[in-house]
Amino acid sequence: MSVVVPECCDDLKRERGRCLFNKEELTNILDGGPKLTEKRRRIEKMLINTPELFDDVSPDYLSHEDRYSNELRKATQLMTTLEKNGFTYNDAVTTGTGLWLLMDGNPLSLHISMFLDTIKGQSNPQQLQEWLPLAEKFKIIGTYAQTELGHGTFVRGLETTATYDSTTKEFVLHSPTITATKWWPGALGKTSNHAVVMAQLYLGGKCYGPHIFMVQLRDLETHRTLPGIVVGEIGPRLGMNSNDNGFLQFNHHRIPLTNMFMKHSQVTEDGKYVKPLHSKLSYGTMVQTRVGIVYHASRELSRALIIAIRYSAVRHQSEMVPGDPEPQILDYQTQQYKLLPHLASFFALRFSARALLEVFIGTSAGLGSGKMNMLPELHALSSGLKAVATNDAVKGTDICRLACGGHGYLSSSNLPRIYTAIAAGITYEGENTVLFLQVARYLIKSFRASSQGQTLPFSVSYLRVQPPSSHAPLMSDRGLVDALGAGVRWMVGEAERRLQQLVDSGHSPHAAWNACSVHLVQCADAHTRYYICEQFVDAVSKLGETVSSGVHEVLRQLCRLYILHRVIQTAGILLRCGAVDGKALTSIEEEECHLLATLRIQAVSIVDAIDIKDVFLKSTLGAWDGNVYQRIYEEAQKSPLNKSDVTQGYYQYLRPLMKANL
Numbered sequence: 157m158s159v160v161v162p163e164c165c166d167d168l169k170r171e172r173g174r175c176l177f178n179k180e181e182l183t184n185i186l187d188g189g190p191k192l193t194e195k196r197r198r199i200e201k202m203l204i205n206t207p208e209l210f211d212d213v214s215p216d217y218l219s220h221e222d223r224y225s226n227e228l229r230k231a232t233q234l235m236t237t238l239e240k241n242g243f244t245y246n247d248a249v250t251t252g253t254g255l256w257l258l259m260d261g262n263p264l265s266l267h268i269s270m271f272l273d274t275i276k277g278q279s280n281p282q283q284l285q286e287w288l289p290l291a292e293k294f295k296i297i298g299t300y301a302q303t304e305l306g307h308g309t310f311v312r313g314l315e316t317t318a319t320y321d322s323t324t325k326e327f328v329l330h331s332p333t334i335t336a337t338k339w340w341p342g343a344l345g346k347t348s349n350h351a352v353v354m355a356q357l358y359l360g361g362k363c364y365g366p367h368i369f370m371v372q373l374r375d376l377e378t379h380r381t382l383p384g385i386v387v388g389e390i391g392p393r394l395g396m397n398s399n400d401n402g403f404l405q406f407n408h409h410r411i412p413l414t415n416m417f418m419k420h421s422q423v424t425e426d427g428k429y430v431k432p433l434h435s436k437l438s439y440g441t442m443v444q445t446r447v448g449i450v451y452h453a454s455r456e457l458s459r460a461l462i463i464a465i466r467y468s469a470v471r472h473q474s475e476m477v478p479g480d481p482e483p484q485i486l487d488y489q490t491q492q493y494k495l496l497p498h499l500a501s502f503f504a505l506r507f508s509a510r511a512l513l514e515v516f517i518g519t520s521a522g523l524g525s526g527k528m529n530m531l532p533e534l535h536a537l538s539s540g541l542k543a544v545a546t547n548d549a550v551k552g553t554d555i556c557r558l559a560c561g562g563h564g565y566l567s568s569s570n571l572p573r574i575y576t577a578i579a580a581g582i583t584y585e586g587e588n589t590v591l592f593l594q595v596a597r598y599l600i601k602s603f604r605a606s607s608q609g610q611t612l613p614f615s616v617s618y619l620r621v622q623p624p625s626s627h628a629p630l631m632s633d634r635g636l637v638d639a640l641g642a643g644v645r646w647m648v649g650e651a652e653r654r655l656q657q658l659v660d661s662g663h664s665p666h667a668a669w670n671a672c673s674v675h676l677v678q679c680a681d682a683h684t685r686y687y688i689c690e691q692f693v694d695a696v697s698k699l700g701e702t703v704s705s706g707v708h709e710v711l712r713q714l715c716r717l718y719i720l721h722r723v724i725q726t727a728g729i730l731l732r733c734g735a736v737d738g739k740a741l742t743s744i745e746e747e748e749c750h751l752l753a754t755l756r757i758q759a760v761s762i763v764d765a766i767d768i769k770d771v772f773l774k775s776t777l778g779a780w781d782g783n784v785y786q787r788i789y790e791e792a793q794k795s796p797l798n799k800s801d802v803t804q805g806y807y808q809y810l811r812p813l814m815k816a817n818l
């Protein structure tokens with residue numbers, strides 16, 4: 157399939173004619189540099205020239221089974237195409253291209269993410285040598301099986317047991333109850349022949365908590381389920397129905413001692429336990445995936461924004477001035493208010509994802525040399541950013557759908573599929589409220605440590621009492637970010653005060669925690685957003701020295717919009733703690749409206765610079781040429797109901813009804 161860039165419609169031509177910045181330069185910034193843009197485009201070109209990767213028929217028109225088979229066909233084709241052309245699966249993930257082709261629930265996604273990551277991050281050298289080549293070459297195919305019917309969040313409450321039998325040097329895996337059934341893992345139902353399984357380790361009758369085990373589920377020749385294992389698919393879900401999310405039960409199923417992942421903790425042949433350096437090291441794959449999800453959420457949000465902003469420039473509706481031609485809906489301030497703060501969020505999330513990745517890489521390097529001290533901060537940052545990124549991507553994507561009116565509800569807009577795929581991100585890999593409560597724990601601990609004079613890690617250092625010096629002017633970017641920081645400090649201080657008050661009045665610390673948890677979640681959300689603002693301001697100010705003035709100006713405007721919007725959202729807190737007053741808020745609101753109008757002028761060019769091709773957008777509303785109505789019409793013709801003028805349903809039901817004497 158070769159891509160011919162079509163002439164665009166007059167509206168989009170005019171929009172693009174107003175661009176005052178170098179689009180390619182902005183594209184490079186978003187990709188992480190010109191080399192990465194070039195690499196992404198090479199991958200895209202290769203994929204575009206592989207017609208088997210594209211659907212002839214929309215998955216919406218396929219049966220449940222055909223939908224799965226079709227996605228599996230494309231997933232395997234994708235892997236072989238990448239391999240043959242010298243790219244890794246990771247290349248397709250990090251550029252987003254692979255995801256965009258397969259985001260109806262790619263049945264190999266768990267294999268190339270959490271299964272491979274667990275092998276890499278949790279194996280001892282022998283295990284790595286044995287399993288990694290097999291998994292990388294798809295000789296074994298696996299998933300990450302942790303969640304059970306009864307427990308997803310509370311990992312310590314999992315019921316699957318792995319009991320060591322020193323006489324045979326084996327673990328016996330067992331699901332003692334219905335609620336112990338593994339439930340949800342992607343690709344578990346029919347695709348995987350292996351799984352990394354989280355189970356409670358029992359040695360000599362004592363439970364040592366959740367540990368990870370490599371378990372073969374199916375025969376490698378026949379693909380039949382092995383004895384002692386029951387496995388199947390869990391049925392239709394809100395979205396991503398081309399995946400085979402599965403269930404799994406063990407009936408006293410035996411695996412060798414060497415199948416416990418032993419990088420961090422070990423069991424000796426005679427059944428002795430060797431503790432890890434940190435009790436949560438076995439949760440490493442989850443942390444790594446949360447980092448990936450921040451990128452993933454920002455990418456999905458960007459697809460929705462490209463669709464909605466291009467459509468808003470093509471769609472004309474109503475009269476702004478009686479008798480005048482119908483304006484582009486993007487000219488309505490309310491439409492700008494719906495879309496442009498989310499455009500700013502996309503940039504904010506992209507820069508924060510990059511900062512988080514650096515923390516992850518630094519912490520991982522530290523762990524390699526036995527340094528555990530950065531782990532709590534990484535856990536808090538990755539939890540908070542995963543939660544904010546997915547919450548905002550879901551909200552933003554739905555706003556994009558709403559901003560497209562009725563046509564946004566069409567499957568062919570692709571907005572429903574983007575929405576249902578990213579909506580799962582709020583729940584999977586740590587439900588967001590639960591993750592925010594983890595962040596809150598870290599905030600309260602840090603706040604208390606600071607009160608005792610201890611030095612705080614970088615991401616929470618602003619929680620210590622701010623010296624009344626070196627304040628930037630309030631209305632500058634820095635000044636407003638400082639005000640947001642003061643707001644979070646006040647909120648955390650208030651949470652700590654309420655917790656203490658409850659404990660002093662006789663509540664247990666746990667009861668006090670629950671009684672304050674709404675406020676604690678708000679603290680965690682506000683802290684994470686403060687961190688995002690900081691990263692955005694830092695990134696834009698660093699780029700200022702290296703980029704052209706046009707690009708810098710656009711980034712500065714987006715950053716400003718993000719901060720102003722955040723200040724307005726937090727107005728109640730900021731007023732209560734005295735960080736801003738009513739007068740400042742009024743001028744911030746006015747500035748936001750002014751900025752919306754400024755950014756509107758180049759909005760189409762900004763989303764063009766995100767550089768996602770039509771074949772990856774898959775949207776009748778968002779295509780480069782803006783030929784919206786023709787595309788919608790042509791897509792409707794593909795409905796199977798349009799194959800004949802009169803359907804079977806007419807003869808079977810409608811006609812008898814019309815003929816009946818009612």
Ligand SMILES: CCCCCCCCCC/C=C\CCCCCCCC(=O)SCCNC(=O)CCNC(=O)[C@H](O)C(C)(C)COP(=O)(O)OP(=O)(O)OC[C@H]1O[C@@H](n2cnc3c(N)ncnc32)[C@H](O)[C@@H]1OP(=O)(O)O
Pocket residue numbers: 234245248249254255258262264265266268269300302303308309310311312342436439440442443445448449452531532535583584585586587590594597598
């Ligand atoms: C080319 C084709 C495309 C391919 C696509 C690939 C895509 C890759 C990119 C990704 C994009 C999208 C697709 C992703 C697909 C993902 C599918 C989803 C998979 C899953 O959902 S897997 C299951 C995930 N499950 C969870 O996340 C469970 C959540 N629960 C927990 O993590 C924990 O139980 C907990 C809630 C954190 C609580 O833990 P626990 O009860 O054990 O601990 P305590 O509360 O008692 O806390 C003790 C102490 O430890 C701290 N702590 C907890 N966790 C960690 C940690 N991970 N690291 C460090 N410290 C931790 C906790 O804070 C406490 O500290 P304190 O005592 O306060 O000091």
Ligand SMILES: Cc1cc2nc3c(=O)[nH]c(=O)nc-3n(C[C@H](O)[C@H](O)[C@H](O)COP(=O)(O)OP(=O)(O)OC[C@H]3O[C@@H](n4cnc5c(N)ncnc54)[C@H](O)[C@@H]3O)c2cc1C
Pocket residue numbers: 266299300301302303306307308309310339340341342396401580583584585586587589590593
């Ligand atoms: C599409 C999809 C794919 C998935 N893929 C996988 C996979 O590949 N592998 C895998 O192992 N799992 C997978 N999961 C499971 C997922 O990780 C869990 O659903 C998730 O961790 C949430 O757990 P839960 O379902 O038990 O929700 P629950 O914990 O039961 O949450 C229900 C409600 O209770 C609240 N709640 C729970 N605990 C607390 C608390 N301590 N404090 C306050 N509120 C609380 C939550 O906030 C939420 O509102 C997947 C899930 C989905 C939807």
